[in-house]
Amino acid sequence: MSHPSNGLDDTVHQRTRLGILTVLAEARRADFTYLKTTLGLSDGNLSRHLQVLADAGYVEIDKTFDNRKSRTWVLLTRQGRQALSDELDHLVALIDRVR
């Protein structure tokens, strides 16, 4: 039997990206400002992590205009939900292995 950490997805297995996916799994969508405030990130930091998740197909980024102001909404994709679920399963398995 392989060690549970062997199944960890490097894209998701990172505190900030795991946080982004967790927020999005609870909601239909969240905007850039909400993610930044909730996770305590800077604009640049959040942008970089979102790009990694978008490139992996885990989130969709939707830029809209709201009262002439641009607004960036982020949505979790089906693959993103699965990746989050797999990551959490691996973490639980890793903890259980030590118990």
Added chain:
Amino acid sequence: MNHHEATTLLHDVEEVRRRVRLDLEGLSFPLLLFGVLLLGGAVTVVVVSGLALAVYWAVAGPAGGAATAVYFYRRARSEGVEPDGLLPMAIGLGIIGGSFLVYALALRVDATFAAATPFMVVAAGSTMFALVERELRFAGVAVGLGLTATALGLSALTPMAVSATLSVAYGVIFILYGLTFRRSTRDRR
């Protein structure tokens, strides 16, 4: 990755979940709104008539649903996080449509029982809302309200007395729970 890191990550995930769920809390507004509407229904049935109550809910039900949808839409825009509204919307439409349908069917059997049926549907819908929001205590309260409605529907009371009693009981409980959810959400933030 070691055991400690995995535990810390899972703890962080739980903390983020808790925070987002608080931001998305969705029971207090509809409970307060429909609690007030229920008390309005009690006044209508006592002061005017049972038929007036049906007309009242034909207007107040959809209007309350629309007001709730607008509230959530505006909140999502201002806070930047939007709940998945499909299931709650389906439950809300089910309560409004189901109440009238079940009432019309039950009226063929017994007027007192028919008067209680919309409240049974509301209790069933409220239980579903509570489960969606993971508020098990309120789900238990909603089941209790449904059982009370069933008991009154099978009693010897007049239809008007059943409607008035249940409107007041549901209205007061909805308002109390709405205020409780609002306060506890504010305190836990």
